[in-house]
Amino acid sequence: MPGGRSFRTVTPHDGASVRLRPIVPEDKPLLVDVFERLSEQSRYRRFFTNLRQLSPATLSHFTEVDHSNREAIIAIESTSGQPLGVARYIRSSDDPHAAEVAVAVIDDWHRRGVGPALLAELRTRARQEGIGRFVAVVQAGNRDALALANGIGEGSLRVAGPNLELVIELRDPEGLPDGPVRAG
């Protein structure tokens, strides 16, 4: 099957069917596609600059992950195969139980549940790898991101210049098994 060996299918909103799986090096074109479908505003929110393109070095860094210290989940629309977004964590060099997290979802699929689904999946992976805390650096005006962060754990806030640093203690999702993803 395309991409990773194991994936979870979720139906976040309005009948959509979205496949979530860990990213692999062969996903570079999918990542470029996601990037190109981000509006200027979305790019600015993700990178804090109007990044024009992903350099080859960045693409490697983003797709060649070890699934332990660095993990990324990609969301793909089940029928069309359209990549919708990515969430990633990178373990902190100071604290092995913490990781910086970042999310990007293409504009056409904003507010349809893709972000929460990606983050929930990423949280599961993080817990499996011994990470109990996500740190997210977010622009203060980015209310969508703040709400997203609030949905996966208990957050506390620190001001870092024009941005906010959220520390989110990851909590167990209610009623869902926290075990390995189902294959198939």
Add this chain to the structure above:
Amino acid sequence: MSNRISYIHGTSSTPLLGETVGANFDRAVAAYPDRDAVLVHHQRIRWTYAEFGARVDRLARALVAIGLQPGDRMGIWAPNCAEWLLVQYASAKAGVILVNVNPAYRTSELEYALNQSGCRLLISAREFKTSDYVAMVNEVAPRCPALERVVYLDSGDWEELYARGGGAVSLPAQLQFDDPINIQYTSGTTGFPKGATLTHHNILNNGFFIGETCGYTAEDRVCIPVPFYHCFGMVLGNLACTTHGACIVVPAPSFDPQSTLQAVRDDRCTSLYGVPTMFIAELDSPHFDDFDLTSLRTGIMAGSPCPVEVMRKVIERMHMAEVTICYGMTETSPVSTQTSADDDVEHRTSTVGRVHPHVEIKIIDPTSGMCVDRGVPGELCTRGYSVMLGYWDDPDQTMEAIDRAGWMHTGDLATMDQDGYVKIVGRSKDMIIRGGENIYPREIEEFLYGHPDVRDVQVVGVPDTRYGEEIAAFVIPRTGDAIDADSVREFCRGKIAHYKIPRYVFPVEEFPMTVTGKIQKFKLRDQAIEWLDLEQAIVPTA
């Protein structure tokens, strides 16, 4: 119960005004016909309310006569002068939306403002200091399809326009106070300025209640050296005056400490406005002690926080015992909080006062949206009559700024104490305040991407003893050769306002980022401070 959380409502037994700017102005003219209304020193103009009223009326009819309809937009691009005042009130009476164009704007900004708002008419100065407005208009006008007519002040154009008001033209009868009447461009974090659209109700009431808090009556004479194109001039200044029958005193076309002190002395002004840098300049000017400023009792300081020693000197040496501080933003008409005349120096320097009449304020945790306890920092939000209608022709940005419950999210971090005093503790917007002007790095970055040698750029603020902050640009050159700082500045000149041009330009190979690729501006700022050997001055935080 209510003093535990950071929510407050400014109750008042003085009701909001329910009338248009024009109707209120007419009442002032009728009530105070023989009192001084306007004194403009550099034009040797002195008008009573009756004279001011007659001229406003005539210009309003002229605007109708040349075909402007209620809801149309017209721009004003000029330093402070009597004509600016006439245009402000005449446009309001004609129901034409006035678009304030910053006199420091250059061609790219002018073109953007005229096109985004669709101005049919532009009233412009011809020249001022190093600005050649005629040349800039000539360059830009062919690219402004909606612009039908340009009227230059100090020319036959103005006389010709004014003369059109002489016939039997009627003013529109169907204006109502919730109609938009003013657009002011305020930049933001989207790279392009947004047109904050204000109604009669927004600005008339804000001006009125500012005047109430300052204790204005028809006896007051208010010296306004701050620019009219900002709310500080046209709302805190002009509207606070005309709603009380007070006199507007204009010392000079743009700020100059000597002219300001002279005007205060010669006209026995009772109130003086300024950003802190202006008061500092006045206090430091030669022969300051020779000016008799004993007529002053109050004034307004706004734009950035005021150092304690400056406040003490303003109170003691300038006799402004009742000077007030205001906080707000263009999008809230603008004032949300103001200190009282009897607040002590501590409150006047470390807080921005208490909530304005009829306005609600809350401070929220940005992650949850919940109101925080008193004393806990969070994002300051404002609700009430003063919240703008929206950004002109930009529903998406409007929705971002004003939430479903009507709260305007300011992007400022603040605390509220048990007595309702608000302190600004941080700025969560990426913004630089230089000499009282708000500057958005994103806008400068977008502009500099157009420079042929610039591959990538980040703009930050660095401390500056004169302006509070100065602008530093970090540039990754396109070709790997060192980029020339002068060429960057030259690229900007004439195209963007002078105060947005970076003072410092640093070529670099890369930007500091988090592991997930997010640029860390605070590290760039620290780097600039180190390279420039600057002291870590206390940066204005609001």
